[in-house]
Amino acid sequence: MVTLGVLTSISLIFSYIESLFPVFIPVPGIKLGLANIVVLLTLLLFGVAEAFAVGIVRILLSALLFGNLISLFMAFSGFLASFCFMVILKKSGKFSVPGISVGGGVLHNFGQLLAAFIYIGNRGLFSLSLYFTIFGILTGLITGFLCKMIYERVDRNDWLSKG
Amino acid sequence: MKKNDIILIVFLLLTGALISFINWRDNRPGSIEENKAIIYVDSKPYMEIDLSVSKDYDIETEFGCNSIRVENGKLFISDADCSGKDCTKMGKICNKGEFICCIPHRLYICIEGNDSFVDTVTY
Numbered sequence: 330m331v332t333l334g335v336l337t338s339i340s341l342i343f344s345y346i347e348s349l350f351p352v353f354i355p356v357p358g359i360k361l362g363l364a365n366i367v368v369l370l371t372l373l374l375f376g377v378a379e380a381f382a383v384g385i386v387r388i389l390l391s392a393l394l395f396g397n398l399i400s401l402f403m404a405f406s407g408f409l410a411s412f413c414f415m416v417i418l419k420k421s422g423k424f425s426v427p428g429i430s431v432g433g434g435v436l437h438n439f440g441q442l443l444a445a446f447i448y449i450g451n452r453g454l455f456s457l458s459l460y461f462t463i464f465g466i467l468t469g470l471i472t473g474f475l476c477k478m479i480y481e482r483v484d485r486n487d488w489l490s491k492g
Numbered sequence: 493m494k495k496n497d498i499i500l501i502v503f504l505l506l507t508g509a510l511i512s513f514i515n516w517r518d519n520r521p522g523s524i525e526e527n528k529a530i531i532y533v534d535s536k537p538y539m540e541i542d543l544s545v546s547k548d549y550d551i552e553t554e555f556g557c558n559s560i561r562v563e564n565g566k567l568f569i570s571d572a573d574c575s576g577k578d579c580t581k582m583g584k585i586c587n588k589g590e591f592i593c594c595i596p597h598r599l600y601i602c603i604e605g606n607d608s609f610v611d612t613v614t615y
Binding site for chain 1: 494496497500501504505507508509511512513514515532534535575576589591593595596598599600602
């Protein structure tokens, strides 16, 4: 429980850092998704329920601290889509950590695109899906490899899994 | 990276490309510059803008305010009263099918072509 709290605050800090430096990637609407490292790490180390809790608490807190109702709605739909897909990919056991992360990254963007479509109601938005897929794959690869590196290191110290 | 990961990436790319293509086909972006932009608010047509006149427009709705500027036949959002201002970073649009959207204000600006079924007419 303590570890989960620490993980949630780490992911909260990650999303704060990202909101401070949108210049990481000079393309509108694209973020690295550093917070997803923590969610994926929790999914690997603990399990589905724990990772879901970390993600949901992170989204609620960051919306309360830095966002509004719309950013909450967008973040939530992106998270829900990416989380479901990452769970499926992980349970299948056929994919490595970066692979799961790529799936999560792309589905996050699709979830947000769908939410934006519900909000704006114009199908032209979906012509952006290739653009979002490509960036989802790129950011998913970056965060996936970072997550893999962290996972390999913490796995050896078993203090984390005792939680 | 396993082989499965590559398959997943290719599959996702193809899916994204397919969805893009289906929607792009209905809303075909062309290289022909059009001079009519339509603003939708909450998916209802709100106003039409003539791109041949350089002018500033303020779109004030119940959802928020965006300042739209038309310059040299190109349209862009110069300012918005939201926190993210992503719409101001969406660039300038002038070709058919290009669009700018502002999610928090439910605003969607699209360049629409004239209702003609021919691409060009030569004499």
